[in-house]
Amino acid sequence: MDLHIALVGNPNSGKTTLFNDLTGSTQYVGNWPGVTVEKKTGKMKYEGKQIQVTDLPGIYSFSTYSLEEVIAREFVEEGAIDVVVNIVDASNLQRNLFLSLQLIEMKKPVVIALNMMDVLESRGVTLDIAALSEALHVPVVPIVASKGKGIVELMKAVEATVGKEVILPDVYHSDVESIISEIERKLPIEPCSRTHAIRFLEDGVVATVGHAMDPLALASLNQWVDEKVSKRLMDRDMIISDEKYSFITSITDKITSNTKTSEVKTTSDKIDSVLTHKYLAIPIFLLIMFGVFSMAFGPVGSFFKEYFEIFIEEVVISGIAGFLVSVGVSEWLYSLVVDGILAGVGSVLSFLPEISILFLMLSILEDSGYMARAAFIMDRLLRRFGLSGRSFIPMIMGFGCTVPALMAARTLESERDRRLTMIITPFMSCGARFPVYAVFAAAFFTDSQPLVVFSIYLLGIFVAVISGIILKRFVTKGRVSSFIMELPEYRLPTIKNLWLHTWDRIKGFIIKAGTIILVAMVVIWFLQSYDFAFALVEDSADSIFGRLGQAIAPIFAPLGFGEWRAAMSLIVGLIAKEAVVGTLGVLYGVGETAVESPELLTGPLKEVFTPLSAYAFMAFTLLYMPCIAAFATMKREMNSWKWTLIAVGYQTGVAWFVAFAIYQGGIWLQLG
């Protein structure tokens, strides 16, 4: 790489759009080491030079020690970056410039990309860009990221800034400036000693470990600062931010000229007055959710799904199967590929059309600025359950498919909220669990089928709410969750961003299906087809899985279904929950057609289950560990084996206790 640039900016400043402009389709999305914060990198070519671009998390400031802020700060301070491109939303200049000042203080070469000048102009406001650049001592380039305008000029400025010495703007009054210099002299922590000095002024703490300062000297320095700042009638931690904002206000007053005299109500305000209206907000919100949902899982989604399934089965699977036969592979290999890998991966991929629509819808909600409002509307309700307003979207999506729902938890700001939401979301009954309810309700609750199925859905919500209330005590430790959040202007999403945003997520889903699920399928196929002597079995009851089912069946005895076939179907259900029905069909000798014609299972099921144990079984299916695809997603999103195992352990534990309570309670009430 010839050059390395980093993008820094506020959330909603158009940073992602600029990143897309610069890197196009070369971007790679991963995680920052050890945390669940997304890391995006990409490459671009400019005048024959290879330039690496790193997109840092969107942040408002460097000083509050949130995970995103720490990552961004460390990367800017320690990373080998040639130039930092700071994207600034011109329509929200003051708060955006706050971050810019912190960035410039780090003494890295900075170029400001002034975005959304068009929004500002539509409000009748003009900016003196040259004066801004002069006051900050950094180049300022106006761009319109959504239209890709100004990119060439931006890159020119970036190139000209490489290796240039940084001149600090005169932000602070002389008394504060002298305190900063004194701390910097006594506490020379490189790199970015000035930033460290300022942080020390603010809260008397040295943020870096391994500094050479002895505690006594540090304490006396701290006291000295206390005395110095006491002349100011302001708390120590406010001085720096206050001075920065005063400096910013003096600049913005000087460089803005407003041609319209009175403040006009913007289109965004008008939209907002309806969408967050006291009485209309919640109905509209529910309507939008319903719309998203029915698009993905209703007629449109299932239309695509149907054809996609046919495509996978008739073209891909048959094609490969035909090829395998024609080259004459051995029976076990054929079985592994066709019955194991293709059937499994295929069943997960068959959700792709629905999930793609869901992702697209979500991207629209996010890019338009509605997501922030949805969180605003729902926050109060969800806070009671230890969640935040932003948890609502993943939970609602959980009714469709747990995998994208878990991925949607990314929009949550704090890691704690994210974790809690991911533990709870699988309790929302996903579409794949429905066939299980359908079969059992048809067999045991002929008269009240819809009511019984509905009650299972409600049970899921109920367990989620109770879990939230209980878990918030354990997971809350550490950071206070807050809702100090910008409500951005409403914007029309651009096609390019929507596409990249949606594709990003789809890609993640496909990669998962292609890697982790593939491996899991091979393992499960093996366990299902071989016995402990590693011989191919005729009857799956003799397989390792069958033996396993028999071994664990007693665990389910107190729940009313301590029968090996039921136990085994639950294990197979980990591949995909709807597989529970297929497995029961195979094991009870009515074949896999049980999915299409559930009435075939009624007879055999009635020999093993009572209505009470059937209901307990449904409850267990609802609550226990989600399918392997969801598990893999959870692992990826939580980026921690410990938390993933805690989550699925909790879910399975809860499933057992709830089913136990239902069955034993029912017997006690003489319902069984």
Add this chain to the structure above:
Amino acid sequence: MATTKMLTLKDIEPGQVCIVEGLGTKSMLRKRIIDMGVTIGTKIEVRKLAPLGDPMEIYIRGYHLSLRKAEAAEVVVRMV
């Protein structure tokens, strides 16, 4: 600080404008509130409350910010 109840941002009705006098909390949130531009002397207009009464939306330094009432209770203000 005085023991009498101070006027805080939480008490301001939608449509009213106030000026920031000081901040109460010593928590991590305090820094965050300050960094979002809530500094002494700043003008804040309360725009609306969420349909369920919390959080609230304010207009400050040319943008819209939402914060919970518990957080707003830490911002000491005076009416204009």
